[in-house]
Amino acid sequence: MSVAFLYPGQGTQRPGMLHDLPGHPAVTATRAEAERILPGSSTRDTPEALASTVTTQVALCVAGVAATRALACEGAVPDAVAGHSAGAFPAAVAAGVLTFAEALTAVRRRGELMRDAYPRGYGMAAVLGLSVPRARRVIESVTTGDDPAYLAVVDTDEQLVVAGSDRALERLGAAAGRAGARRVRRLDIAVPSHCPLLGHVADAMADHLAGIPRRPLRVPYLGGAGRLLREPGAVLDDLARGIATTVRWRDVIALLGELGTTLFVQTPPGDVLAGIARAAHPRTRVVTLADTGVADAALLTRRDRGTERTSPRGRDAARGHRAPFAGT
Structure with missing residues (x-):
């Protein structure tokens, strides 16, 4: 295992995060698809809009999937994925467990349930x-x-x-x-996430995800409890139950290091997860798409995965790797 993609969760959102995504054809196509699935999901990133946990979680999903697709189109795919809280949903799309439409619908439902569970206090x-x-x-x-x-x-x-x-x-x-x-x-989060107070939300999310087909994982997925998951049922359970259990991100990053990760790539927005990975593994390369850009992040990913010789700019490899991340 050499390259891990990291997907940030709620708390990392910022105004303009969707409009500031890389200017890449795959990003444009992903935002257009998001609009067809959930109108407004690819444009609502004002401070007022992001005050809603529903809007924020949907925006994070769009950003994560768009970034992954842009990298895939440049021949850059991960050996493992991990998402922090709501970031688990775009990570599950990258792993092939959810389609983009399923992920958007699920995070919207998750946000609505969280919002309604504890509207104040x-x-x-x-x-x-x-x-x-x-x-x-x-x-x-x-x-x-x-x-x-x-x-x-x-x-x-x-x-x-x-x-x-x-x-x-x-x-x-x-x-x-x-x-x-x-x-x-x-924190600017008006919900008591990742604790037993949201046990009923976890139950409702389990019901929501129960009808998702069990698709084989294309890459391993690290769950919020710091375990490597290779079965689709385990990933879906993590997506449902994670809202009511402690996120052990320290253990996720430690396990990725033990598995031999040589490059961490954080998708937008921000650099919070990159900072944690950098502190935990100071000798390991850590980049963010926001700072590095698609082309350079893709180049580093291909080099670490040993695919640069056969795909100097990733265009040829993109033809072979686009499907796992196309959200089909």
């Missing part, structure tokens, strides 16, 4: 500088029956996210500071 906060054991003790100290809090995301050893009620998160700020946290910051 809940959210998420990032905690920097506490180990997981110490953070668990702090979370336990601020949790009550009426105001729960949960460890939701482990991005690195000391970069965590807590989900819960507003009152619990307010107490968390002071308690984490006393425990030695460098910073506690509320």
Whole structure:
């Protein structure tokens, strides 16, 4: 395994993210397809639009699939894929488990369920500088029956996210500071994701995905719990259940390193996942499509996969690799 594609999730969105995607024919075609599937899905990236978790998750799916298709058209395909939270859906398209239409419909449904589950009074906060054991003790100290809090995301050893009620998160700020946290910051996410509070959303997503055909994976997929998944049923279960379980991104990046990844490529938007990968594997090349561009990212991918000799610019290889990422 040499090249891993990383797909960011909610919290990385920014205004203009869809309009700033690479100017590549595959991106244009993907955005047009998205419009046919969900009108407005490829254009709504204003601050007001992205305030909605539904719009944000759909936009992230469009961005991830468009980027993957652009790279594939240049002969650049991954050896493994991993998506952070909502980023798992474009990752599943890249792996061949979902079609683009299935992914867009699923993330819209996921966003609607999340939005309606807790319209007010809940959210998420990032905690920097506490180990997981110490953070668990702090979370336990601020949790009550009426105001729960949960460890939701482990991005690195000391970069965590807590989900819960507003009152619990307010107490968390002071308690984490006393425990030695460098910073506690509320995130622009008004839903307590990746914790048992969304168990009913996970059940509804499992029902929604139950009718998806079981398609063999074209590349391995790393689930949010940090496991390598090779069976379509396991990937669909991860897509459904991940909303109610802790994201262990630290373990995902560690496992990719153990599997021999030599190049990490992050799709738009931003560079958050690239930064985590770079810190965990300082001797491994890490690039983002936003900074590197399609042509250079594709060149690096082909070189690491040993396909550059047969496809100097990727055009010939694109004919052979376009199908796995075409969202059929």
